[in-house]
Amino acid sequence: MAKDVFHDMVRLALQQAGWTITHDPYPIRLLGLDLDIDLGAERVIAAEKTENDHVEKIAVEVKSFLSVSFMRDFHNAVGQYTNYRLLMDEQEQDRVLFLAVPKSVYDRRFHVPGVQLICERANIHLVIFNENTQTIEQWEK
Numbered sequence: 001m002a003k004d005v006f007h008d009m010v011r012l013a014l015q016q017a018g019w020t021i022t023h024d025p026y027p028i029r030l031l032g033l034d035l036d037i038d039l040g041a042e043r044v045i046a047a048e049k050t051e052n053d054h055v056e057k058i059a060v061e062v063k064s065f066l067s068v069s070f071m072r073d074f075h076n077a078v079g080q081y082t083n084y085r086l087l088m089d090e091q092e093q094d095r096v097l098f099l100a101v102p103k104s105v106y107d108r109r110f111h112v113p114g115v116q117l118i119c120e121r122a123n124i125h126l127v128i129f130n131e132n133t134q135t136i137e138q139w140e141k
Contacts, residue, residue, distance in 0.1 A: 004062040057095040065105040
């Protein structure tokens with residue numbers, strides 16, 4: 001499958017935020033399905049003692065929302081996110097899935113009450129990236 005137009009930008013923004021990219025793409029080979037989430041990443045959360053270090057693991061599906069119909073893109077993103085999350089939970093329960101959304105789209109569309117309700121009820125975690133500065137601006141769980 002073709003990479004999203006913002007794929008490389010999100011990859012770089014994650015690296016700049018301290019994440020190590022471990023998968024590009026993150027594969028799901030499970031229950032007869034062969035799927036790929038855009039990115040897998042990890043970072044070490046250091047505790048006071050080295051033996052208590054914790055590795056935080058995420059997978060990130062990047063979406064541009066550039067087509068004429070935001071709702072069509074949103075429906076597709078929610079469905080894809082849900083499928084990936086359900087399968088990823090079977091494969092690697094300690095990895096958290098995020099949907100990467102451009103800040104310009106987030107600011108215009110993701111504050112609509114109906115979109116917020118769907119994201120909340122579908123338990124969609126968002127990572128908002130600024131396509132101008134190529135940085136991560138916000139994480140929403």
